[in-house]
Amino acid sequence: MLLSMFQIIASAQQKKAKPKKPAAVYLNEYRAGLMSSPKVDTNWFIVERKKEIEQILKDSLPVKWCKEKGGEQAILAQKIALADPFFTRYLFDLKTKKPLWNEIFGVYPARPGDIKKGITSLPGSLMRVEMYNYANNLTTIGIVDIFKLKLVSADHYPDMQPDIPSSLIQLAERIAINAPEVEKALGFKPNSQKPIMSSTKTALNRTKCERSQHLCVAPTFVQGNRALWAIVDLTDNRLVGLRWTNTGTDAAVVTERKLQNETVADCYCEKVNSINKNGWNMDYLLTASDGLQISNVSFNDKRILNSAKLVDWHVSYSGTDGFGYSDAVGCPIYSQAAVVATDPPKIAEIVEGDSVVGFMLEQKFFSELWPGPCNYSYSQRYFFYNDGRFRITCASIGRGCGNNGTYRPVFRISFAGNEQNFYEYAQEGWKHWTKENWQLQKPSTLYDSSGYQYKISLNNSSNYFIEPGKGQFNDGGKGDNAYLYLTKNHLNKDEGETDLVTIGPCCNTNHEQGPEKFINAVPESTANTDLVLWYVPQMKNDDRPGSKYCWAETYYENGVYKIKAYPCFAGPMFVPQK
Amino acid sequence: MMKYSLCTMKWWMELLVLWLFIFPNNGFAQREIKPCQQEPAFIRTLGYDPLWTALSTSEKTYIGISLIAFEKKTGQATPTAQTPKMDIYQHPSWKTAGYLSTISFDQLGNAYTVPAPLISMLYNQTEKLNTIYKIDAINGEMNEWVNLPFAAKPSSHNPYGLLGINYDCQDHFLVVSTVAGSDRYNERGVIYMINPRNKKTIDSITNFDAMGLGFALDESRKKRLYYGSTRTGNIFSVVVNTKGKMEKKTIRKELSLEGYGPRGDDKARKIKFSGSQLLVSGTAFNYNLQAASEKPETLYTFIWLAKEKKWGLINYN
Numbered sequence: 001m002l003l004s005m006f007q008i009i010a011s012a013q014q015k016k017a018k019p020k021k022p023a024a025v026y027l028n029e030y031r032a033g034l035m036s037s038p039k040v041d042t043n044w045f046i047v048e049r050k051k052e053i054e055q056i057l058k059d060s061l062p063v064k065w066c067k068e069k070g071g072e073q074a075i076l077a078q079k080i081a082l083a084d085p086f087f088t089r090y091l092f093d094l095k096t097k098k099p100l101w102n103e104i105f106g107v108y109p110a111r112p113g114d115i116k117k118g119i120t121s122l123p124g125s126l127m128r129v130e131m132y133n134y135a136n137n138l139t140t141i142g143i144v145d146i147f148k149l150k151l152v153s154a155d156h157y158p159d160m161q162p163d164i165p166s167s168l169i170q171l172a173e174r175i176a177i178n179a180p181e182v183e184k185a186l187g188f189k190p191n192s193q194k195p196i197m198s199s200t201k202t203a204l205n206r207t208k209c210e211r212s213q214h215l216c217v218a219p220t221f222v223q224g225n226r227a228l229w230a231i232v233d234l235t236d237n238r239l240v241g242l243r244w245t246n247t248g249t250d251a252a253v254v255t256e257r258k259l260q261n262e263t264v265a266d267c268y269c270e271k272v273n274s275i276n277k278n279g280w281n282m283d284y285l286l287t288a289s290d291g292l293q294i295s296n297v298s299f300n301d302k303r304i305l306n307s308a309k310l311v312d313w314h315v316s317y318s319g320t321d322g323f324g325y326s327d328a329v330g331c332p333i334y335s336q337a338a339v340v341a342t343d344p345p346k347i348a349e350i351v352e353g354d355s356v357v358g359f360m361l362e363q364k365f366f367s368e369l370w371p372g373p374c375n376y377s378y379s380q381r382y383f384f385y386n387d388g389r390f391r392i393t394c395a396s397i398g399r400g401c402g403n404n405g406t407y408r409p410v411f412r413i414s415f416a417g418n419e420q421n422f423y424e425y426a427q428e429g430w431k432h433w434t435k436e437n438w439q440l441q442k443p444s445t446l447y448d449s450s451g452y453q454y455k456i457s458l459n460n461s462s463n464y465f466i467e468p469g470k471g472q473f474n475d476g477g478k479g480d481n482a483y484l485y486l487t488k489n490h491l492n493k494d495e496g497e498t499d500l501v502t503i504g505p506c507c508n509t510n511h512e513q514g515p516e517k518f519i520n521a522v523p524e525s526t527a528n529t530d531l532v533l534w535y536v537p538q539m540k541n542d543d544r545p546g547s548k549y550c551w552a553e554t555y556y557e558n559g560v561y562k563i564k565a566y567p568c569f570a571g572p573m574f575v576p577q578k
Numbered sequence: 579m580m581k582y583s584l585c586t587m588k589w590w591m592e593l594l595v596l597w598l599f600i601f602p603n604n605g606f607a608q609r610e611i612k613p614c615q616q617e618p619a620f621i622r623t624l625g626y627d628p629l630w631t632a633l634s635t636s637e638k639t640y641i642g643i644s645l646i647a648f649e650k651k652t653g654q655a656t657p658t659a660q661t662p663k664m665d666i667y668q669h670p671s672w673k674t675a676g677y678l679s680t681i682s683f684d685q686l687g688n689a690y691t692v693p694a695p696l697i698s699m700l701y702n703q704t705e706k707l708n709t710i711y712k713i714d715a716i717n718g719e720m721n722e723w724v725n726l727p728f729a730a731k732p733s734s735h736n737p738y739g740l741l742g743i744n745y746d747c748q749d750h751f752l753v754v755s756t757v758a759g760s761d762r763y764n765e766r767g768v769i770y771m772i773n774p775r776n777k778k779t780i781d782s783i784t785n786f787d788a789m790g791l792g793f794a795l796d797e798s799r800k801k802r803l804y805y806g807s808t809r810t811g812n813i814f815s816v817v818v819n820t821k822g823k824m825e826k827k828t829i830r831k832e833l834s835l836e837g838y839g840p841r842g843d844d845k846a847r848k849i850k851f852s853g854s855q856l857l858v859s860g861t862a863f864n865y866n867l868q869a870a871s872e873k874p875e876t877l878y879t880f881i882w883l884a885k886e887k888k889w890g891l892i893n894y895n
Contacts, residue, residue: 159840208842210862253837261864265762288734312698323639326698327869334735334762338697338867367869368862376869499734502698 045174046237050558053101057559062091062099063131066107068165070127073146074107077127081142084151090133090140093556100135101559105162110143119152121145126152130162134235135560137161137213161215168234169217176219176230179239185228186221207231209240209256211342211368216240216256229254235560260342261332268344269331275347277359280384284345284361288499289328289336290412291394292345292363292380297416299388299576302462306414308392310380311500312514313339314408315400316507324405324506329365329378336501339365339376350383358385364397371552371563374401378409379567393475393571396539398552403543407550407568408513410504411535412496414489417458420531422486424454436523438485438511441468452575454484456533463577469537469570477569478549480537485515489530496532537570607882608796610851614747615683620718621645624667629656633689633713635678637666641701642673643681643691643713643720671720675711676702680848682745682752684774687715690723690752692740697867704732707739708758710772724777729766729784730759736865741808742769742791748801750774751822755788757808757865769805771822780822789863792849793818794856804832804856806846808863811835813846833889835860839876847875856880856889 041047056064065078081087092099110126119126125147131140139162142154164172176182176190183189207229209216214235221228231240231254241263243254267273268286275282282297282305291310298304316324330337341363350358361382367375377397384390396407423430424439425448447453451472452465469480489495495518496503504514515534541550548566555564617628630648637644647665648657679694691711695702712723732739739758746753752774757767767787771780783805790806790813802815803824813835817828835844835858844860851857858878880889 208837208840210841210843253842255842257841257843257862270762325869326700328698328867331866333864333866335866336695336699336734336737338869340866369874374869501704501734502700505700 041237043175043178045171049171049237053559057099057101059099061088062102062559064103066104066165068167070107073127076146076149077107077129077144078104080144080146080149081129081131081151081154084142084154087129087131087140087142087151087154090136090138090156093135096556098556099559100133102131102133103165104129104131105165105168106130114141114143116143116153119143121152122147132162132215134215137215159213164215164217164234171237172217172232172234173219175232175237175239176221179230181239181242182221182228182230185242185244186223190221207253207255209233209235211257211260211366212236218254231256231259257342264341264344265331265333268341269335273345275359275361277347278384278386279388280359286341286345286363287330288334289330289501290499291329291365291378292341292361292382294361294382297390299384299390303416304390304458304462304464306416307497308382308411308413310394310409311412311496312410312502312504313376313378313396314410314504314506314508314513315376315396316406316408316509317400317402318404318406323401325376325401326502326504326506327376327378328502329380336499337365339367339378342366350385357387358383358389360384371397371399371554371565373399376400377552377565379569381569381571388576389573391473391571391573392535393469393473393477393569395477395567395569396541396550397565397567398541398550400541400550403541403551405541405550406509407539407541408536409570410514411533411571412500412515413533413535414497415456415458415464415531415533417462418530419459419528420526421457421528422454422526422531422533423457425452430455432527433486434525434527436485436487436519436526438483438516438519440511441480441482441484450575455577456531465575465577467573467575469572473569473573475569476549476567478539480535480570480572481539482535482537482570482572483511483513483515485511485519485534485536486526487515487518487532487534488524488526489532491530535572539568539570541568607854608794608802608851608856609854611746611748611793611795611801614685614750615745616685616687616715618683618687618689618713618715618718620714620716623716624718626665626667632657633681635681635691640666640668640673641677642668642675643678643689644668644672669713669718669720672713674720675706675709675722678711679741680743682743684745684752685747685750688774689713689715690743690745690774691720692743692754694741695737695867697869699737699867707732708756710740710743710752710754724772726754726756726758726768726770726779728758729768730761730764732758733761735761737867738865741789742805744791744793746793746801746818746822748793749818749820749822751780751818753791753793753803755791755805757787757789760787760865762865765809767808769803769824771803771818771824773822781824783816783824783826790846790849790858792851794851800828802828804849806835806849806858808845808865811838811844811846811860813849813858832856833880835878838878838891839894841874841876844876844878854882855892856882 108128110128125145129142139157139160144151207218214233216233218229218231227245229243233240241259272283272285279300283295285293287293293309295307313327327339328337329339332340345363348360349356363380365378369375370377379395381393394409422433452467454466457463469477471479513536550568551566554561621628626647632646634646645667648661649664675693677696678691681691708726709722710724713720740756742755752772755769759766765787769783787808788805789808792804796802800817803818804815806813811834813832817825845863846858847861848859861875879893883890
């Protein structure tokens with residue numbers, strides 16, 4: 001099964017939540033297509049823009065000139081600036097020399113503040129040329145003397161964006177006006193007269209795409225005393241999301257990060273959502289520090305799981321004793337998570353051959369500067385098959401602090417039923433675990449003829465085989481090498497059911513990953529009782545060409561940088577015994 | 579006589595013009611209070627030169643506080659950001675409180691610091707999130723100094739307690755801010771003004787979540803506490819009298835960081851004055867923990883624009 005086989009389908013139903021019209025809508029992630037096929041643009045103005053970019057990247061200087069105003073003088077000023085090697089320093093990737101996408105946003109008469117000390121010129125001879133580099137999110141400002149035909153000063157400003165030209169204002173408006181989400185929010189399809197303040201890089205109305213570091217503007221539609229901000233990403237040419245605000249002088253600025261955080265918090269951290277699909281029923285919730293939790297899971301009306309969640313990520317680096325991190329994943333605001341959900345969970349069909357065989361629920365988590373060094377990204381995926389199988393998985397998507405890291409995620413899985421029993425496949429057949437215990441999956445581990453290592457019996461009529469990852473799931477996973485812990489679930493005390501703080505340190509390389517704390521000094525009986533499974537796979541990262549694993553890196557495409565991910569998925573399959 | 583009188587008038591007018599030029603806002607600009615902090619004596623006792631050391635709470639492989647000794651460079655009076663580290667010293671007591679955030683010194687060389695979980699809650703006890711720690715100037719030992727109350731039971735929806743700390747060099751008070759017990763819908767933070775001589779709380783501002791704290795003199799030469807909200811980019815100020823009381827009716831909004839800088843949603847982590855410039859260190863803050871990488875921080879420099887009667891951003895980097 002390949003990731004590209006997934007097709008995004010309808011969003012989940014919501015229940016147990018008060019019906020409330022959302023103030024914000026977050027549409028899509030800028031990393032869409034990271035582990036699946038990216039969306040194809042069909043709007044003619046975006047297709048044209050992309051063609052234009054492709055064409056300009058083939059030029060000797062990959063720069064779109066500003067021809068909007070200023071006439072001959074403005075053209076001359078650009079010619080002078082672009083002939084100077086300091087002004088053009090970042091037009092190409094410094095290492096690979098590949099062309100980057102640049103655009104001159106404006107040419108203006110220089111202001112007194114632009115002229116550095118010691119520069120002498122005739123009145124009206126100095127022009128200011130503002131160029132934006134989309135790949136590096138960098139602004140270059142050059143001051144040229146059009147009489148002396150030379151560049152007199154130039155500065156490069158990282159993370160800064162100049163005021164956009166009217167062609168981009170028009171493009172942003174087109175993207176917003178033609179977005180069905182805008183029409184839905186306003187209740188009518190706006191026309192070009194409707195958006196106001198679309199060049200929002202003014203003191204009056206600013207916006208930022210802090211996470212993607214892209215050029216964003218916000219065409220704003222005013223309705224009565226409310227304003228609908230449509231954040232448009234002009235690096236990727238797409239609508240980021242929508243947000244209603246009250247108009248007024250003290251109105252808050254709407255940005256990409258605020259939009260993402262509020263949408264995720266409102267709709268997935270503070271509301272329990274549910275899925276009713278292909279015989280499966282369940283609730284799901286983004287927790288403060290235990291990832292995406294599923295609960296009350298049943299198949300064909302038979303209850304299977306109380307809950308399952310991802311408690312911790314332990315990351316240790318072998319080169320340095322005791323160096324590493326314990327990361328919690330969860331909600332983006334008001335949480336104990338260090339690596340946070342920036343996009344809503346997704347539900348996708350699982351397609352094998354030409355048939356839909358089930359569905360997947362996925363949540364991704366990112367730290368702010370990923371995939372930069374010492375930044376992390378994780379994915380959590382639950383698979384539910386039409387035949388009753390299910391799989392609980394997760395992956396590191398790099399990049400971390402080095403190429404010698406081992407990731408140890410900690411799953412907590414609580415099965416339903418008060419008379420559970422647990423078995424391990426052994427030489428003599430299925431061996432009953434009668435006491436709390438833990439075990440490591442090793443090369444010498446025995447599996448039954450179908451590849452199952454463990455079996456859990458929920459009651460006399462319902463058993464599930466447990467098949468750990470051995471590289472057989474076609475998701476790039478190389479095997480789980482997992483610790484499994486079996487603990488008794490006391491119903492009268494918290495055995496980890498509520499949101500758990502970090503339960504283990506980063507760098508233990510043995511079974512002491514945290515779940516062992518739930519095994520009593522004198523291990524309790526695990527026969528005919530409520531049980532909890534803890535599953536801790538171990539994935540070693542790799543940055544070598546051809547075998548990249550738990551890794552991510554940027555690559556060049558069409559004048560900008562994109563991210564390539566090499567996730568390391570791990571997690572067991574649960575197969576109902578017929 | 580007449581000549582004398584005209585000359586006198588001219589002299590006074592010149593003085594007035596000069597005065598208004600230097601202090602355009604009601605005669606005075608808001609400006610810094612002269613620093614009073616002393617170096618801790620234990621640094622010399624340990625054999626280090628105080629000028630070439632720094633206490634740090636952000637050393638990657640050290641939990642808590644550590645003393646960094648820099649390699650001395652000829653021709654340099656003090657270390658720079660590029661100066662290599664020569665040695666890192668850690669008193670055994672300095673890691674007992676888990677990860678720590680800001681440090682503030684008093685005029686005797688005692689250091690005060692507050693806990694703040696970094697990547698996980700593993701090393702910080704929830705019940706100690708509202709505890710101020712003091713490092714003794716003489717022996718360098720760190721101990722719990724004051725335990726402040728919790729406005730509400732700590733929960734997984736807010737991993738923080740104390741966030742800001744600063745020392746008032748004019749009247750010698752310690753100010754701290756806590757957000758313990760706050761959540762998305764309830765702002766339960768408190769700013770405490772504490773007398774370090776008897777550890778007593780003199781005054782407080784309640785139901786306000788703040789992080790950056792700084793003292794300066796306002797345009798009327800009154801001492802003000804400047805404090806930055808953790809929920810918005812707003813920075814407020816309040817007059818603090820010589821007895822440490824905060825005159826609530828004088829609270830005013832100074833400026834907002836909203837929309838400024840590379841992120842646009844920064845909150846004030848540190849506030850200080852350099853002469854009459856207001857320097858604000860801004861960073862993203864969303865009441866969650868941070869990943870392993872250094873958190874990007876931007877230093878914003880503001881000057882008072884007398885005509886517009888507001889702070890103007892002149893630089894950020």
